[in-house]
Amino acid sequence: MSDIRTQSLQKPVTVAEYLFRRLHQIGIRSVHGLPGDFNLVALDYVPKAGLKWVGSVNELNAAYAADGYARAKGISALVTTFGVGELSAINGVAGAYSEHVPIVHIVGCPSTISQRNGMLLHHTLGNGDFHVFANMSENISCDVAKLVKPSEIAYQIDHAIRECWIRSRPVYIWLPTDMVEKKIEGARLDTEIDLSEPENDPDREDYVVDVVLRYLHGAKNPVVLVDACAIRHRVTEEVKRFIEKTKLPVFVTPMGKGAFDETSEHYGGVYAGTGSLPEVAKRVEGSDLVLSIGAIKSDFNTAGFSYHTSQLNTIDLHSDHCTVRYSEYPGVAMRGVLRKVTERIDMSKLSITPSPPVENAVAENRDDSQAITQAWFWPRVGEYFQEGDVVVTETGTANFGIWESRFPKDVMGVTQVLWGSIGWSVGAAQGAALAVKDLEQDRRTILFVGDGSFQLTCQEVSTMLKHNLRVTMLHYRTLHPWYGRGLQRYHPLELYRYPRGLWRQGRPVSEVRHQDKG
Known part of the structure; x- marks a missing residue:
């Protein structure tokens, strides 16, 4: 039966080969993720397609890194295993969905036979429901492709990748172990996926x-x-x-x-x-x-x-x-x-009124104090930046402070203001730096991350070292009025106004904790 189904194929290729070659065609050169027993065979096809396997420290960091890679490269790929792996990554993928970042999330899952027979497999909830995790991801994906019918798989892959690019949001590709090496039509690979946006009426x-x-x-x-x-x-x-x-x-x-x-x-x-x-x-x-x-x-x-x-x-x-x-x-x-x-x-x-001048306000915020103030630090950082830098800022102090830094030409700002998952920036910096390397560009990636956030994802520094990435990390500790006692004393809207008010006044960071409002 297998021969009958494939004998009409002009250029038979395996599903995994088709998938990863498509990723290479759209510009992806590195694939983030972690191996697991439901994706191991598929991962053998990553280098065969001309792709580099990153091998992240954990799935959450891998998702953060795929987010950063996509922002710098345009689109990215993430591979996890069924259940335990994909759920570890789901927070990072949700952030990408929230912030319109295109990630192709590939999940290796149990075989169609195991699913059909309702087998009690590891990484499941033990209730025979193999779709529960895909259903979770459906709400944070603009397309879900379950690759279970060989005759439809090539179209499903192409459609998912196109949706990912056009809508600039994650897609979820469900790859059962017994589909990985099924033969499908490879002649489609001779024509690249049409990624052009639909024209307006x-x-x-x-x-x-x-x-x-x-x-x-x-x-x-x-x-x-x-x-x-x-x-x-x-x-x-x-x-x-x-x-x-x-x-x-x-x-x-x-x-x-x-x-x-x-x-x-x-x-x-x-x-x-x-x-x-x-x-x-x-x-x-x-x-x-x-x-x-x-x-x-x-x-x-x-x-x-x-x-x-x-x-x-x-x-x-x-x-x-x-x-x-x-x-x-x-x-x-x-x-x-x-x-x-x-x-x-x-x-x-057209009536035109000139813009207000924008400068890095360093001189007016310089004084003889030994305290480093927010008002002095962030404009001064603007003078450190170089043309073409990739600047990654963590949720919190850096997200607010970077407003005061004037970027040189062609600087890319990478920040997660809407989703705001602490620790995201370390993985994102690794992904962005790798994207720059894949683009063969000589650009620095500069990361600003606070002490608390860094502790969540500090393992990803090892991935930066493993791949010899050019990352400069500025790691700081800042006392904010909404941390600790301050959280109980402030109306939520004041959280946005108060710290910037301190920066404008040029008051030292150390005073934030001891001022009269807690």
Whole structure:
């Protein structure tokens, strides 16, 4: 029967070979993960496809590393075993889903025969339900491909990878042990997967472009606000071309830091509501039109939902819809809209107000004290950065502090503001540094991580050493008012405002613990 099913195949290849060759075709060069008895045979095909097996310390770190790799490379792959392995990784994959990071998560699982017979296998819950873990991952994946029918497997793999790329979110591929070496049609490998985004309906797109242009032409002091999804959905080049033509002032959010060249005369700084510098807040909140690109308006990203901008003065462009004031246009993606707006804008009708100057404010925060203040440290760090650096910041102090650092040209900011899983940054730095190495680029990866977070994932330093990665780690201990007693004394919204207030005052970190509010 096996021969009958495969004799019509033009170029028979095993499922594992097909899968890993597809990963290589889309640009992945290293695969993170851990071996387990349900994925061992599949892993033999990793080097055969021209891929490097990373071999992480544990599955959670592997998921964090795959997240960092994808942010720097565009997409990544993660391999775990059934049950115990995939559940250890699920937190990291959930973070990638939350923050629009594309990871192909491959799970080696028991054979279809074992599942059909309801065998009492290790790594199961002992209840005969082999789908329970896949069902868990379904909520944090934009596609779930269970590879159980050889005639459909090639299509399933191609579809999952395309969805991962287009929607910029994780996908889950379920690979039973008895499917790993099944033969499927390999002729499809001669044609690469079409990763181009679906085109907007021309009439709907033109209508949205006309509406956007009408408001842009009529505004007295418009500004551009770039957020994380502009990076995740790869429209930063469109943003660059738009700003080059219009010369409008452009600001970024904390999650969007690094999305635009901070050495540009049009760059105005980081806007985060009440967490912004006064001149930035005044400029953005005083605008009569905010062109928002790829917004994720989470609590940390908006400094406790403290935006003082009106939806009546806002145009929101997203990967799957656009909103102009209170009118929503589903299915109209931002890339096509940005391109046409750039082409058609009438510069004679555009009003332009210069951006506020942005500098690393080192001199004004220097004093004779031996205490290292937040106000001095983060601008000074901006002078340490070099063109092309990859800067990874951990949830907490570094996520907030990096706002004060002005990046040189082509610096990539890697931060997890929305999901905020402590310890993520160590694995992410390893993944990002490996991606840079795979790209054969001479770039530093610089990690800022606090003492507590580092303890969670410090084992991943061994992976950095094993692969000879270029990582500079700045490991610090900071006393924050929301740790310890301070957590009990503060209203949640104050968590975003208070530390930055201390930094602005230039008070030493050591005073935070001893000031009068605990």
